[in-house]
Amino acid sequence: MDKPLHPGGGSRRLKLWELEHKCHCPVVGVCFDLKRIRQLVGKVMVTTPQTTDFEIHVTAVRESGSRSALAELLQKELERQYALAVQRFKRARSTDELTALWRDALAITDIAGPLWATLTHPRCTPDLVQTVYGDIHMLQHQVGAGERADLAVLRRLQQEKTELLGARNQLQDKLTALRQQHAREMDELRQQLAASREEALRQEQASARYQGELATLREHLREKETPVALARRAQQAESRYTALRARTSELEHQVDRLQKENVQLAEALTRQPPSPTMPDAPAPAADDALVGRCVLCVGGRTGAAHHYRALVERLGGRFIHHDGGMEENLGRLEGSIAAADAVICQAGCISHNAYWRVKEQCKRTGKPCLYLKTPSLSTFVRSLEQLAQPVAAAPIPCPSEKAAP
Known part of the structure; x- marks a missing residue:
């Protein structure tokens, strides 16, 4: 078992400046919003409205590497803001228990408190630090891709809202x-x-x-x-x-x-004129386009599986799901692919190992497979429409894996 990170080998929690330097960037970026970190930096340093958010972030990460005035201010704010998470993680008496708590926290939306409580815990080992760092890194990739798609939809909806409000x-x-x-x-x-x-x-x-x-x-x-x-x-x-x-x-x-x-x-x-209405959401055209066919969905957003199931069953098909190795065993993936007539792979929400397994087995067995970059319901609907056609659409290539910074 790896030794804990605690400098003195004791049971006290680590301070911000005692963490590994690579941890300062995710802690500052995840645990503080842009407005709050600008306020804290402005208390001890001179900033102007022209100072960019990136410059504020870099300054906070640099000052966190030593016991500076800004580091102590950030330490105090982190302890105050995430006291409940720290108290909950105190019950972990071993590295295994701490790892289990971190895995449970990955399933929730707010990951900032568990991140701070895990990295500063006395039982946090270098291996666990690397695991947490990798999880946060990949989570930021997924969130960034999802936010770009959501922003495009949001801009379109805002434009429609403006037009409707004008009318x-x-x-x-x-x-x-x-x-x-x-x-x-x-x-x-x-x-x-x-x-x-x-x-x-x-x-x-x-x-x-x-x-x-x-x-x-x-x-x-x-x-x-x-x-x-x-x-x-x-x-x-x-x-x-x-x-x-x-x-x-x-x-x-x-x-x-x-x-x-x-x-x-x-x-x-x-007599008042009728109010304008919003356009209906896209939906598959026929209600029996997948009768007798089994559709496997690999990956996807947490909690959206029941929406995928409803869309497949609406077309008369049968639905099975595998999370792509996030929690389920990858050994079950080959059996799920063998039982399916067609595969929809949410390439942006699964591990690279699961992606290559899906691609290799579908190519070997000749199973039709669609690769989706964006884990949205509208993209899933379009993929079902492609599967319902006599000849399935060509697979969508998965983006290449990026090296960790």
Whole structure:
């Protein structure tokens, strides 16, 4: 068993400046975000807004190699920020237990706390330091590739969002203008309706007055005037009464027409145009394109296997999965390939050993195999569409392995 890294062989945890120099870069890069590391460096050194993030990072890594003022400040911040992870890793009494805790931590999203707790643990050996360094190095490669693909999708979605927001704002402006116009027209109609009602009331009152006068005249004529005079006055009264009735009827029709127009305008303005919708996500065209075929997926993002399964079963196929040697035994990979009719290899998420095993056996057995650089659902969907065609698409070459810096 390798000896621990502790300078004195004791049980105390290592300080930042006591770590191997190659560990300072991943510790500074993973355990601090850019904004926080700039603040800490600015407390002990002179920086300007023109100082780049890379220059800040290089300065922090250089100063971490000795017990400088910045190194002590970074040590204090790391101990404060990751106290819970350090406390959890204290229960490891041996290098094997510490290694097991580190392996468990690789499955979670936030790896900063476990990284600091592992490298500074008294039972951390040079072999374990090299293992942790290699894991972080490869994890940064995978995260960088995934972030580039995600940024492209994010930029496209942001552009679509901007366009949709612009269309929505235009519709809202039109709706606001229509509402204001409707309010003005409603006010005008209310004023016209009120004036019509007043006019109708005056006409009704005049009609009632004229009817009373007509009745009085008739009575008066019957008592005092000659039949000819009575007839003439009666005829005049009848004419005035008929004219008033006609005017009253005309006003009533006008009031009814204005009320109907008011109702029709209100109904038209309450109808709003439909909201724009986002385009549907891509999906395979046929639901039975893989009936009777078994599809093996090697690698892929953690937790996405159930999505892959649902897509394959939707096309009528059967799905099996192997994580590419991350946790599962590589010895089971050959049996999985033999049981499959086609293979989808997530080349960016598996070990190099697993990649060459898949490539060699698929070439030897003639199994169709697609190599995917980007572990996304949209890429997986496109690969299923290729497998569903009579002749499978040519394999996508895997990027060459890079040497560790």
